[in-house]
Amino acid sequence: MQPIHTRLDDNDAQDDEVLLDVKDVKTHFFTDEGVVKAVDGVNLSLKRGQTLCVVGESGCGKSVTARSILRIVPPPGEIVSGAINFRQRDGGTIDLATLNPKGREIRRIRGGEISMIFQEPMSSLSPVHTIGSQIIEAIQLHLPVSKGEARKQAVSMLDLVGIPRPGEQLDAYSFELSGGMRQRAMIAIALACEPQLLIADEPTTALDVTTQANILDLIRDLQQASGMSVLFITHDLGVVAEIADEVVVMYLGRDVESGDVDSIFHDPKHPYTRALLQSIPRYDSRQSRKLYSIKGTVPHPFDRPSGCPFHPRCDDFIAGTCNTIDPARQLISPGHSVRCLLYADANAGEQVPVNSAGTQDMDMSN
Numbered sequence: 001m002q003p004i005h006t007r008l009d010d011n012d013a014q015d016d017e018v019l020l021d022v023k024d025v026k027t028h029f030f031t032d033e034g035v036v037k038a039v040d041g042v043n044l045s046l047k048r049g050q051t052l053c054v055v056g057e058s059g060c061g062k063s064v065t066a067r068s069i070l071r072i073v074p075p076p077g078e079i080v081s082g083a084i085n086f087r088q089r090d091g092g093t094i095d096l097a098t099l100n101p102k103g104r105e106i107r108r109i110r111g112g113e114i115s116m117i118f119q120e121p122m123s124s125l126s127p128v129h130t131i132g133s134q135i136i137e138a139i140q141l142h143l144p145v146s147k148g149e150a151r152k153q154a155v156s157m158l159d160l161v162g163i164p165r166p167g168e169q170l171d172a173y174s175f176e177l178s179g180g181m182r183q184r185a186m187i188a189i190a191l192a193c194e195p196q197l198l199i200a201d202e203p204t205t206a207l208d209v210t211t212q213a214n215i216l217d218l219i220r221d222l223q224q225a226s227g228m229s230v231l232f233i234t235h236d237l238g239v240v241a242e243i244a245d246e247v248v249v250m251y252l253g254r255d256v257e258s259g260d261v262d263s264i265f266h267d268p269k270h271p272y273t274r275a276l277l278q279s280i281p282r283y284d285s286r287q288s289r290k291l292y293s294i295k296g297t298v299p300h301p302f303d304r305p306s307g308c309p310f311h312p313r314c315d316d317f318i319a320g321t322c323n324t325i326d327p328a329r330q331l332i333s334p335g336h337s338v339r340c341l342l343y344a345d346a347n348a349g350e351q352v353p354v355n356s357a358g359t360q361d362m363d364m365s366n
Helices: 061-072 103-110 133-141 147-160 179-191 209-226 237-243 261-266 269-278
Strands: 017-029 035-047 051-055 077-087 093-095 114-117 197-201 229-233 244-251 253-258 330-333 336-338
Touching: 017 061, 017 229, 035 051, 035 061, 035 077, 035 229, 035 244, 051 061, 051 237, 061 114, 061 197, 061 229, 103 330, 114 179, 133 147, 133 179, 147 179, 179 209, 197 209, 209 229, 209 237, 229 330, 237 261, 237 330, 244 261, 244 269, 253 261
Parallel strands: 035 253, 051 229, 051 244, 114 197, 197 229
Antiparallel strands: 017 035, 017 077, 077 093, 244 253, 253 336, 330 336
16 A cells, blocks of 8 residues: 655645635435435635536535535535635635525625536526526626616626627527527626636536537636636536646545546546546547446445445455545645545554645644
């Protein structure tokens, strides 16, 4: 087994650049059948102006993580522990996990400083209100402007996201637009108040390849123009390779590996990350070669495996170890961490957790 690398002190991190810092967040759903641990200890850190991609199979907790940040987890779900530290425009830092989900403070942040593009715009946009009225409502909710000024800003936003004849389309309903135009309208609503953080929850899943490429280019151009940070949730590793600065790989509600995009693609450590990369179709592969697939399926929420949650599907499974020990986060290199017993220190007797910045926590008791 490989040894743990030398720790980096928290003070060495450039905290002034960190916009969002999620620390060991757990969001559980308390149902009649039992407790569903949708998010079970997620850590991620996003700097200003960067794009962080969260990847993993369906059911791994990506969307619930995003909803936890905005405090829009539907009942019976709730955040049971952890911290979501967000740096506001005034320079102050606030723990979003401590806010009342229906309180004034989170409603000020939601849509104003943090916005979200949902996966399916048809179910997110109101079918009985025009696109313009929804953008105008968002603007007037967060900015002290008149309805006439808000309408002018709404037209400008539709023009900015590439919708033709924005003055006319402002009075259109969502069902009158194509899928790509609806998604652009969703982006216009999300960006109407110039948020610091944009959360995009698989915004291109239901779109054709050409429209998908246009939407990705649009988000990237708007990001460069405004300097906002983007938390992009997807299962498409091709999209990740194109837009990501940092990557977090999730499995069963946990971050199993995180690092910069080059480290994740060219030096993946966790067996799950390697399996995801091997599952990507390649143009240069032989036609007779069978496409690799990860064995098994994501476990049922009420039947979580003991030890490492990925061990029933892992090609590197160690009997008696992986099925009994729950791996903590290990620092592989600066900014690159992994939850895997292959990288535990065999002489330490226990694993050393690392914090959300990817550095190991020091024991100050001595």
